[in-house]
Amino acid sequence: MNRVIFSVLAALLAISVSAQDLTDSQRAAIEERIHPVGQSCMEGDSGCGGAVAVAAVASSGSRSGEEVYNSACLACHSSGAAGAPIYGVAANWTDRIAKGNAVLYTSGIEGIAGTGMIAKGGCMSCSNEEIEAAVDYMVAGSK
Template sequence: MINRVAISVLTILLAAGAFAADLTDAQRAAIEQRIKPVGESCMEGDNTCGAPAVAAAPAGPRSGEDVYNSACMACHSTGAAGAPKVGDATAWADRIAKGTDVLYVSGVEGVAGTGMMAKGGCMNCSDEEVHAAVDYMVANSQ
């Protein structure tokens, strides 16, 4: 009897251990945040005390590089679907010659009839973020 209980407890612990090992760093950080002791020493006058952990949330628009890496790189680093590769000055020369404003429009609205969809498919990207990604791509392709 005791043994059976011990074995099931062990099984549960092992299962929990396996589960814990599957957590990503971000999940682990979120859990640590949740279980950290309440009322960690708080100095008087420290207005950051008890502030919610917002550090991980982006404070403003993502940088062009971040947007590029998450939304544009799949095509623009490989040339997939005929996308001009970032870093390929020849592929970009004629496009850059059209002017940044034209490229911004292509970035936000896409290029009809090609694999370049509106915002490169990044529907949660603001126009501003897409513009920044275009700037990043142009800056690295001339």
């Protein structure tokens, strides 16, 4: 039994000694090899903007265009309620798409006075970006 413990200790000692025996260039080579997999970057580290940006988007809770559409736009835009252009019906959208995205985004965010298209489709918790994503989703699915 003692012999087993001893050999485990000896093995551990051998490993830790060999890790310390690495030369600087060997360490650099190892870091180079493991870097692409883990992209070891810390918050605020400017060297890994991509990874930080992805994390920021995820943590802001931003909803996809499809999610926003399903929760805030579908009620009118799937049935044509109040004269809404119907999702997926190209004939309802051709003239509107021709006005360009900027106009459609404004309609989505501010609504269209005097029509059933209320500001943000009534989704006041939606950011402008989320409404624009919903417009993109509707346009892409209605061409």
